[in-house]
Amino acid sequence: MAGIYFHIPFCKTHCHYCDFHTSCRLADLPGVMEAEFKELSLRKNYLGPEAVDTVYLGGGTPSLLDLEYLTKTQNLVRHIFEVNEDAEWTLEANPDDLDQKYLFDLQKSGFNRLSIGTQSFDGEILKYLNRRHDAQQAIRSVLLAREAGFQNISVDLIYGIPGLSKEAWERSVDMVIDLDVEHLSAYHLTYHAGTVLYQRLKDGKLSEVPDEVSLGQYEYLIKALKKAGYEHYEVSNFAKGGFYSRHNSAYWKGQKYLGIGPAAHSYDGKSRQWNIRSNPEYVQLINRNEQFFEIEELSEVDRYNEYIITSLRTIWGIEVTRIEETYNKVLAAYFKQKLDKYIGSDLVYIENQVVRLTEKGIFVSDRIMEDFFYV
Structure with a gap:
């Protein structure tokens, strides 16, 4: 979809x-x-x-x-x-x-x-x-x-x-x-x-x-x-x-989307595009059939970090098996190391191999997500 x-x-x-x-x-x-x-x-x-x-x-x-x-x-x-x-x-x-x-x-x-x-x-x-x-x-x-x-x-x-x-x-x-x-x-x-x-x-x-x-x-x-x-x-x-x-x-689930119009963003699973942030220039470039957007190819680290930030915010959480199966061994090991730090805490919980924030964790969600980021 x-x-x-x-x-x-x-x-x-x-x-x-x-x-x-x-x-x-x-x-x-x-x-x-x-x-x-x-x-x-x-x-x-x-x-x-x-x-x-x-x-x-x-x-x-x-x-x-x-x-x-x-x-x-x-x-x-x-x-x-x-x-x-x-x-x-x-x-x-x-x-x-x-x-x-x-x-x-x-x-x-x-x-x-x-x-x-x-x-x-x-x-x-x-x-x-x-x-x-x-x-x-x-x-x-x-x-x-x-x-x-x-x-x-x-x-x-x-x-x-x-x-x-x-x-x-x-x-x-x-x-x-x-x-x-x-x-x-x-x-x-x-x-x-x-x-x-x-x-x-x-x-x-x-x-x-x-x-x-x-x-x-x-x-x-x-x-x-x-x-x-x-x-x-x-x-x-x-x-x-x-x-x-x-x-x-x-x-939040990482599905594809197409953004239309000035300053709109798009995502195809591998890269992000963002349109020029100017109404007159956008119209001119479209009408001249010239490029009106910039593009960024996402590295594996980029995709990992985006999955962390979009998933941990939601009730769907982070799927441990997806981390293991989708990303390289270094990222998977890094995630496990960070996760071990939170096991037994009152900020996250794991159920059926899915990591979610507790009600208390929601209040410090930015800090937790930043901790899981790979820099």
């Missing part, structure tokens, strides 16, 4: 925390979309004989696209690739883009999963992040999506935000549960160079949240969602049974 990702690199405004490749020059959108459709045709052989099981439109703000673009995207994908009948079709959306007509048209067109960028259900935090929507719009977007027939809805939350009180965070988590969505992605705020919040941090206008505060927010998240019946299937992702993100799960 394989996946296709479309990067829609446009937003009406820039959020203060985001370093994704986006532009507010909406007049450029038609040209970029036509170039993406051409790229899709140019790379029709990239996935080989693999059937496509997930298609994901991310961004940026894919909900800026009208029905014409969304329909053309689906038609082209189905024309060029073999697509499973029950494939997962996901659209990322901003709450304020989602009115009743758009949602009904979207659901009718064949998109069966919606990922809504709520980020918070607290009005002051949304203003702090420079989100376009308010708390009521975030709630209303989920309710309207349900009315439109969506049975697979995901929302996002961010924690570790300066000024986010314990009470405000718990209200946001509780709202996710009350809205009864199928999936939640929750991320700690990261300060990326070039963003407004990074500059404020650098200028001393804000301070990072203490580790114990962030940890407390994450602990509440895990406990509240577990009590509500959600499965913690990846460090930052929670889902009701049967509603794991098939697209992101494919990344």
Whole structure:
């Protein structure tokens, strides 16, 4: 199985925390979309004989696209690739883009999963992040999506935000549960160079949240969602049974995927490709039939390290037999040496030759993964 990702690199405004490749020059959108459709045709052989099981439109703000673009995207994908009948079709959306007509048209067109960028259900935090929507719009977007027939809805939350009180965070988590969505992605705020919040941090206008505060927010998240019946299937992702993100799960399981659009990444099992991070240059190179991406061939050590980081984060864990059968003796011995260090600890456990993080280990997952890396 394989996946296709479309990067829609446009937003009406820039959020203060985001370093994704986006532009507010909406007049450029038609040209970029036509170039993406051409790229899709140019790379029709990239996935080989693999059937496509997930298609994901991310961004940026894919909900800026009208029905014409969304329909053309689906038609082209189905024309060029073999697509499973029950494939997962996901659209990322901003709450304020989602009115009743758009949602009904979207659901009718064949998109069966919606990922809504709520980020918070607290009005002051949304203003702090420079989100376009308010708390009521975030709630209303989920309710309207349900009315439109969506049975697979995901929302996002961010924690570790300066000024986010314990009470405000718990209200946001509780709202996710009350809205009864199928999936939640929750991320700690990261300060990326070039963003407004990074500059404020650098200028001393804000301070990072203490580790114990962030940890407390994450602990509440895990406990509240577990009590509500959600499965913690990846460090930052929670889902009701049967509603794991098939697209992101494919990344973590090392399956092939094709990335379309400026700054999009692709993986064929042996190498990684990433497209140029410039909308005008991307369009020009595509239209001139010139190379628009860079490529990196992955060494055996690269593949080993990637397997560690993508697998240990998830409930699927690291398969000991796969390490032994896939990688050379040096890497297999190195892994066993590191694993022996953790046997008997309360950070990882081994069951049926699969290594997984314990609940305590999840809180220090980055440190554990770094320890298993081969440098």
